[in-house]
Amino acid sequence: MYRKTTPWPLAKLKDHPLQAKMFGDVNDVELDILAADIEANGLKHAIEILPDGTIVCGHQRVRAARKLGWTTIDAVVRADLAEAGEAAIAIEFVKDNLLRRQLGALGKARCIQQLIETAKKFYVDTPVGDCGANIKDTIADRLGQSRRTVNRYLQVLKTPPAIQNAFDASHLSLVEACQVAMMPEKAQLAVAARIEGGLDPKKALKEAVQANPNPRATDQAFSRLIRAIRRDLPHLQEHEEKISPRRICYSVETLEQACGLFQELLNSKNCEDS
Numbered sequence: 370m371y372r373k374t375t376p377w378p379l380a381k382l383k384d385h386p387l388q389a390k391m392f393g394d395v396n397d398v399e400l401d402i403l404a405a406d407i408e409a410n411g412l413k414h415a416i417e418i419l420p421d422g423t424i425v426c427g428h429q430r431v432r433a434a435r436k437l438g439w440t441t442i443d444a445v446v447r448a449d450l451a452e453a454g455e456a457a458i459a460i461e462f463v464k465d466n467l468l469r470r471q472l473g474a475l476g477k478a479r480c481i482q483q484l485i486e487t488a489k490k491f492y493v494d495t496p497v498g499d500c501g502a503n504i505k506d507t508i509a510d511r512l513g514q515s516r517r518t519v520n521r522y523l524q525v526l527k528t529p530p531a532i533q534n535a536f537d538a539s540h541l542s543l544v545e546a547c548q549v550a551m552m553p554e555k556a557q558l559a560v561a562a563r564i565e566g567g568l569d570p571k572k573a574l575k576e577a578v579q580a581n582p583n584p585r586a587t588d589q590a591f592s593r594l595i596r597a598i599r600r601d602l603p604h605l606q607e608h609e610e611k612i613s614p615r616r617i618c619y620s621v622e623t624l625e626q627a628c629g630l631f632q633e634l635l636n637s638k639n640c641e642d643s
Contacts, residue, residue: 377444426465475537478522524550531561
């Protein structure tokens, strides 16, 4: 989408109030590299600002331009964001930093958390933005992620520091770190202690999963089994005689185990009812 750019005096620009708290500035070496690139190739992307000169996107480009001695810089004035309100501004601000900055996995998780907290200050039980979804759905959409992924990032932030550090160092994937987050607190601390003791994070997780089966995963497995039975049972009952005897013999052990499990579940239900 094309937006008109306007030469804007650098002296009349000001940082977004969340810039220092959430992201800070790149180091001097990175700034020098950015300035050299802009000097050689020009400004590839105009900065985005509010009508009052508050920078929404492009804090480091502004720093580089000042380093080069520029007095003005091309800017897109986002009156639309100013009209949409503080939550929309915050979302665009964090989105730009998430997409343009080389943030680590943990830094991205913290940004998402901060973004949600910021949005909630302006919208309580009200959709954020114009998509008609709740805060997490809107943020996920703006960041090009699924809501499940956004939730996973938030779950990682609830794990012990050793787990978060392993995730940030790519020793644990997002899914694996969330596996730890789903464990009881005692089990999480045990995994963290083993990682701090020098055990490979993936191995520590594998051992913990074997020792602490996830109740949710068990419920999900049972739900999948019930769905499969509901889907296929009517057909099997109607065509029972067509099932190959050889296939039945091959599956006897599994069928007997299933019968035993179902009987135990039914007995447990009867005990509760009585």
